[in-house]
Amino acid sequence: MYFTTDTATSPNAKIPEGDLKDKWSNFKDQARLISPGNRQKYHILVVGTGLSGASAAASLAELGYQVSTFCFQDSPRRAHSVAAQGGVNAMKNYKNDGDSIYRMFYDTLKGGDFRAREANVYRLAECSSHLIDQAVAQGVPFAREYSGYLANRSFGGVQVSRTFYARGQTGQQLLLGAYQAMMRQVHLGKIRSYTRHEMLDLVTENGLARGIIVRNMDTGAISRHAADAVVLATGGFGKIFYLSTLAMGCNGSAIWRAHKKGAWAACPSWTQIHPTCLPQAGNYQSKLTLMSESLRNDGRIWVPRNKNENRKAVEVPEEDRDYYLERKYPSYGNLAPRDIASRAAKERIDAGYGVGPLKNAVYLDFKDAISKHGKGTIVKRYGNLFNMYEKITGINAYEQPMMISPAAHFSMGGLWVDYELSTNIPGLYAIGEANFSDHGANRLGANSLLQACVDGYYILPQTLPQFLAQQGKANQPDSDSEAFFLAEQQVRSRLEGLCAINGNKTADHFHRELGKILYDKCGLSRSAKGLTAAIEAIRMLKKTFYEELKIPSVLNGINEELEKAGRVADYLEISELMCVDALSREESCGAHFREEYQTPDGEARRNDSEYSYISCWKNSGDIPVLIREPLHFEFTKPTERSYK
Numbered sequence: 001m002y003f004t005t006d007t008a009t010s011p012n013a014k015i016p017e018g019d020l021k022d023k024w025s026n027f028k029d030q031a032r033l034i035s036p037g038n039r040q041k042y043h044i045l046v047v048g049t050g051l052s053g054a055s056a057a058a059s060l061a062e063l064g065y066q067v068s069t070f071c072f073q074d075s076p077r078r079a080h081s082v083a084a085q086g087g088v089n090a091m092k093n094y095k096n097d098g099d100s101i102y103r104m105f106y107d108t109l110k111g112g113d114f115r116a117r118e119a120n121v122y123r124l125a126e127c128s129s130h131l132i133d134q135a136v137a138q139g140v141p142f143a144r145e146y147s148g149y150l151a152n153r154s155f156g157g158v159q160v161s162r163t164f165y166a167r168g169q170t171g172q173q174l175l176l177g178a179y180q181a182m183m184r185q186v187h188l189g190k191i192r193s194y195t196r197h198e199m200l201d202l203v204t205e206n207g208l209a210r211g212i213i214v215r216n217m218d219t220g221a222i223s224r225h226a227a228d229a230v231v232l233a234t235g236g237f238g239k240i241f242y243l244s245t246l247a248m249g250c251n252g253s254a255i256w257r258a259h260k261k262g263a264w265a266a267c268p269s270w271t272q273i274h275p276t277c278l279p280q281a282g283n284y285q286s287k288l289t290l291m292s293e294s295l296r297n298d299g300r301i302w303v304p305r306n307k308n309e310n311r312k313a314v315e316v317p318e319e320d321r322d323y324y325l326e327r328k329y330p331s332y333g334n335l336a337p338r339d340i341a342s343r344a345a346k347e348r349i350d351a352g353y354g355v356g357p358l359k360n361a362v363y364l365d366f367k368d369a370i371s372k373h374g375k376g377t378i379v380k381r382y383g384n385l386f387n388m389y390e391k392i393t394g395i396n397a398y399e400q401p402m403m404i405s406p407a408a409h410f411s412m413g414g415l416w417v418d419y420e421l422s423t424n425i426p427g428l429y430a431i432g433e434a435n436f437s438d439h440g441a442n443r444l445g446a447n448s449l450l451q452a453c454v455d456g457y458y459i460l461p462q463t464l465p466q467f468l469a470q471q472g473k474a475n476q477p478d479s480d481s482e483a484f485f486l487a488e489q490q491v492r493s494r495l496e497g498l499c500a501i502n503g504n505k506t507a508d509h510f511h512r513e514l515g516k517i518l519y520d521k522c523g524l525s526r527s528a529k530g531l532t533a534a535i536e537a538i539r540m541l542k543k544t545f546y547e548e549l550k551i552p553s554v555l556n557g558i559n560e561e562l563e564k565a566g567r568v569a570d571y572l573e574i575s576e577l578m579c580v581d582a583l584s585r586e587e588s589c590g591a592h593f594r595e596e597y598q599t600p601d602g603e604a605r606r607n608d609s610e611y612s613y614i615s616c617w618k619n620s621g622d623i624p625v626l627i628r629e630p631l632h633f634e635f636t637k638p639t640e641r642s643y644k
């Protein structure tokens with residue numbers, strides 16, 4: 001038995017009353033506030049300073065709260081949000097192409113295969129247009145049309161243009177905006193910024209979040225931080241697959257530590273595998289590079305019709321090319337959503353039509369776009385992406401098609417949060433990619449930067465004060481309390497335990513092995529047989545990890561191997577829960593494709609009567625406990641998700 005079910009607990013998502021379009025306003029109208037003069041009495045810890053954390057910290061400090069921020073990089077500017085290339089979605093309807101808040105809401109809900117809350121998704125669409133205005137005011141250099149209006153383009157799973165972009169650096173430019181806003185508060189003394197500090201545990205007392213334990217990554221010093229509320233903005237854990245589009249440092253440790261202290265994990269197995277990445281080139285690679293989805297606006301995806309095609313791509317005539325996305329999904333074509341495009345690529349590669357030295361890629365071809373629009377237009381639209389491609393592969397993609405392949409990219413799962421972004425531990429909030437929130441079982445491209453910013457700038461600053469107002473200032477958290485003392489002791493003994501193993505294998509070795517198991521058995525397609533085999537393999541790997549891990553050097557001072565080992569130790573536990581989650585969901589939905597549940601033509605078969613819920617996992621110390629949050633569709637009718 002891999003899990004038990006708790007039917008007595010029913011999660012309260014705290015969705016406000018009223019019509020869909022009034023819910024957020026109703027919440028704000030009735031929310032409890034803290035008066036300006038009292039705000040400075042409250043101290044909030046924000047762990048993570050990517051787009052979600054930096055925007056939350058800046059907004060809370062601007063309101064008057066005392067904030068401390070933590071990140072493991074040497075500057076908040078280096079958070080992984082900088083990697084985002086393609087764009088950020090917003091409902092502006094500048095193109096007059098039929099966009100509306102409702103359409104954006106519906107696209108997102110359908111894109112996530114009707115496995116998200118209607119109210120959350122609607123609020124995301126509703127807040128999207130404010131974000132663009134705010135970012136422009138901050139100086140984010142979005143691309144513009146000749147007229148001066150902001151330009152936009154399409155991303156997968158939609159039939160309108162609502163993606164705003166700053167060349168291929170949208171995440172970086174948005175983060176610079178949030179960082180400036182945050183640093184302004186640092187200079188005003190409202191934010192204390194701890195860089196190169198890694199959160200290693202959450203401290204709870206009487207069921208409330210009271211603070212965190214962190215390690216200074218330069219000195220090894222462990223310190224305790226108490227506060228009125230804790231916000232986790234620690235990003236996604238897609239790096240669990242080892243080969244992924246995420247930076248090496250991205251990790252799941254903060255949310256996993258919170259999970260072990262009682263926070264529910266929601267749908268941890270819902271991972272997005274992105275269709276347009278550079279294929280793996282060898283065994284010693286530690287990262288895969290994303291080529292932005294925006295390329296699918298103009299690039300056409302194909303594989304040769306013949307399995308043993310030996311001609312160069314440019315020599316393969318039209319009749320010998322299979323534009324399989326256009327063939328299978330004529331209405332969306334190359335802009336089919338990511339889960340569908342990735343699965344279709346895998347299907348062609350597995351069937352023996354893959355291209356490239358390892359036969360693990362498909363072509364992304366700009367020949368037609370260049371002849372239609374001219375090379376200059378393509379350079380303007382994607383020049384830096386083409387340069388990056390050439391730098392890495394040595395191939396000039398204006399002359400030959402790119403080669404792309406699916407790779408792990410984004411965690412739709414994360415900590416469970418209610419409408420107010422509160423976890424089930426009062427005083428603990430999760431924002432950005434760290435929570436499960438708005439994307440359902442598949443995130444639409446360019447909705448994640450949006451969610452990170454909307455959570456941080458608009459939602460959390462309105463919802464968190466509810467908790468502060470309710471708590472008041474009685475019963476102050478104290479970092480000298482027994483709970484802090486015990487949490488610090490546990491952190492120290494965990495680190496000492498890892499160092500004491502003194503085996504002969506690096507943390508990377510175990511991470512790479514784990515990644516292979518997960519990608520193979522809990523990646524693009526899953527089955528009961530594969531998932532149970534994966535659970536057993538992960539358990540074996542975990543056993544050898546604790547017998548054979550080698551951490552050179554000592555506890556004090558800089559020790560990257562120790563940092564990695566701590567993260568891999570957590571990954572070994574998260575991965576098992578991912579497999580259990582995938583095993584428990586006997587349906588296919590979005591990125592969760594169970595081989596047993598597919599239509600005769602190989603599409604995902606959802607089971608709304610039994611699985612229309614969010615899986616919330618409670619840590620029981622032993623076997624995970626499943627709690628279900630039923631999804632209610634009051635304003636839409638879940639339909640079969642078709643892009644044909």
Ligand SMILES: Cc1cc2nc3c(=O)[nH]c(=O)nc-3n(C[C@H](O)[C@H](O)[C@H](O)COP(=O)(O)OP(=O)(O)OC[C@H]3O[C@@H](n4cnc5c(N)ncnc54)[C@H](O)[C@@H]3O)c2cc1C
Nearest residue numbers: 048049050052072081084086087199235432433446448449
């Ligand atoms: C290559 C790539 C391209 C992408 N392109 C797009 C795109 O075009 N459009 C889009 O919408 N989305 C895109 N995404 C997704 C999007 O970038 C992310 O989901 C989003 O930026 C996450 O923001 P965040 O604030 O949640 O986390 P992050 O930006 O990842 O920040 C996490 C923060 O947490 C800190 N942290 C983590 N663990 C700890 C710890 N234990 N202790 C202390 N600090 C910790 C880090 O230091 C960092 O400051 C892309 C993602 C990738 C990987």
